Amino acid sequence: MQSTQSTESNLLPLVPAYDSILALAPYQTGKPIEELTREYGVSDVVKLASNENPIGCSPHVTLAITEQLGQLSRYPDGNGYYLKQALADFNDVNVDQITLGNGSDDLLDILARSFVGADDAIVYSQYAFIVYSMLAKMQGAMDVEVPAQRFGHDLKAMSQAVQDNLNTKIVFIANPNNPTGTQLEHGELREFVASVPSSVLVVLDEAYIEYSPESNNRALLDEFDNVVIVRTFSKAYGLAGLRVGYALSSVAVADLLNRIRQPFNVSRIGLAAAAAALADQDFIEKTRLMNDEQMRWLEKQFDALGLGFIKSHANFIMVEIEVEMEDTNAAVIYQALLEQGVIVRQLEVYGLHNWLRISVGVAEDNMRLIDTLRSILTDD
Incomplete structure (x- = not known):
């Protein structure tokens, strides 16, 4: 018969190699489409959160x-x-x-x-x-x-x-x-x-x-x-x-x-x-041309909505959410977009509380984003 011993008295507590590891928070990825579908029952989802290529691969x-x-x-x-x-x-x-x-x-x-x-x-x-x-x-x-x-x-x-x-x-x-x-x-x-x-x-x-x-x-x-x-x-x-x-x-x-x-x-x-x-590399050139065209279109739409943005040299754009509406900020807009099936990226972890990062999608996805964003911002 095996003897039983107190775990607390015989085992040292497990600790990480460095105290700084305890300060780490798990990396937050862009919300997966499947997760949004489970949470909100939305089947028609547009994901513009993780800077993926919206036209796929070669x-x-x-x-x-x-x-x-x-x-x-x-x-x-x-x-x-x-x-x-x-x-x-x-x-x-x-x-x-x-x-x-x-x-x-x-x-x-x-x-x-x-x-x-x-x-x-x-x-x-x-x-x-x-x-x-x-x-x-x-x-x-x-x-x-x-x-x-x-x-x-x-x-x-x-x-x-x-x-x-x-x-x-x-x-x-x-x-x-x-x-x-x-x-x-x-x-x-x-x-x-x-x-x-x-x-x-x-x-x-x-x-x-x-x-x-x-x-x-x-x-x-x-x-x-x-x-x-x-x-x-x-x-x-x-x-x-x-x-x-x-x-x-x-x-x-x-x-x-x-x-x-x-x-x-x-x-x-x-x-x-x-x-x-x-x-x-022909596919890469096609990707770049599509991204450039859609980026310019999005910039015009954000201007029309009165939203500030940082000129981007990548396949995403950082947009400032500062609107004259009570109780409206980037987190509120992010959540409202989610509930309507549009996934973008919050930037709270960077200390950018009034900003969202939005990946450039294909024309159809970008129009869906802008239409949804406009309806949220103009909703009384």
Whole structure:
């Protein structure tokens, strides 16, 4: 007969590695369509919350996925040979400068785990992708948030923050920035990189680069060994459900990242789909043209509704909800849109209480958004 012992007296309490983990809140994704249907019984749902490609993905991707269905019992190529070869050709880099990830978030996590310890600091901008702050807390590191300038990165202030915090290991810069859509010029970015010590990694998060090809800072890799560029197939390429991303860096940095990344972190289907998507740049051009056209249309509609917005260089737009109606704010408008089957993104977590982020959809979805928004704002 086994003896029973008091769990409380014999087991130490389980605690996280760093106290900062307790300050973390789970990342809030855009509300899924299925969840909205369950909650409100709405069947005709328009999702404009997660910056997905509203026209889907290249038809070549579907074929590539189909060809892999008979191989699902086999592990993928852990090195991602064919995708890395295609990415090397596309970006004019060597294969050994590439690291593959389970989406770009995976790569950001790998970067933090590779270079940041508990006594180090991560520098990022106010109103930049919230995952940067989360990564600092996960590593038990200091997160240094630099006040934004006109809703974008203040690179001079960020450079000063690096000088003031000699323990800085990574600076995260999103360009174009999420959620504000702002963009940095090549010259100011180069000046910033040159101003920080070579021991500080400058990570350029280019998740939305396909919507703003002029933001491509690939050339910085030829000049600076401490620059890393992170990109994703989740946005313009339309593969958000497959989770594939990649990083471009020096050979030395890529070697470290590939030591840390999990084996088989990109699935067999993901590898094949991403290679097929990359090869169809006509689809990317079609996506960009549609996005540009619909973005201009939405801007005109927001002007007509008297709503402010930040000019965006991505596939979303940040809209200010300041209307002269009692008890009406961004949270109220967000909820009212939800109840009518339109999903957008609240920005409370960024401290942007009067703003909503709205993904650019196809014409039909955008008209539904504007019609619904107009009816809410004019409802007595």
